[in-house]
Amino acid sequence: MTNQTIKLGAGLRQDCDTIQATSAGRLRLSKPNKYWVESSQKRYIPSVEDTVLGVVVDTKPDNFLVDIKGPNLAFLPVLAFEGGTRRNIPKFEIGTLIYARVVKANSIMNPELSCMDATGKAAEFGHLKDGYMFDTSTGLSRMLLSSSTCPVLEALGKKLSFEIAVGLNGRVW
Numbered sequence: 001m002t003n004q005t006i007k008l009g010a011g012l013r014q015d016c017d018t019i020q021a022t023s024a025g026r027l028r029l030s031k032p033n034k035y036w037v038e039s040s041q042k043r044y045i046p047s048v049e050d051t052v053l054g055v056v057v058d059t060k061p062d063n064f065l066v067d068i069k070g071p072n073l074a075f076l077p078v079l080a081f082e083g084g085t086r087r088n089i090p091k092f093e094i095g096t097l098i099y100a101r102v103v104k105a106n107s108i109m110n111p112e113l114s115c116m117d118a119t120g121k122a123a124e125f126g127h128l129k130d131g132y133m134f135d136t137s138t139g140l141s142r143m144l145l146s147s148s149t150c151p152v153l154e155a156l157g158k159k160l161s162f163e164i165a166v167g168l169n170g171r172v173w
Contacts, residue, residue, distance in 0.1 A: 002137065005033065007034040019035075023039050024037075044138055050168040052101075055097055056074060057094060066075040072109075076115070100116075135171055135172075140160065140170070
């Protein structure tokens, strides 16, 4: 892959002009040229553009602290919502379930979340009301998101209508 820019995700690292796997699993590709190793792990390591289900654990004047099952709590700024202004601040209680997108992540800082897509629209992100949330392995959540059809969800959809939100952090609502 000469003269091409590639993005390395979780489980891969570059050492000079070679790329090495740092964890066991399946090598995955998403267009254009983003590679990562998909593995099932107990602890979620945040990565930019991941979609996650988080639980609000504390509220501050400028942001919410959200548990995303990672090594650190994540920040969700009060302005990271569609139409978010200083006058229009969402009110979330402790324990509120949020579907968000990781916008900043590295090993030395707390991750930052947003409830907007890249165009600034709410899309499917935000507060998840009612329903039931449960934990799974990160491998199962990645499988649910990567396959176009899941036989269990397809069979369930024939019996009743439902909505589902799957986070790459191993939570399903």
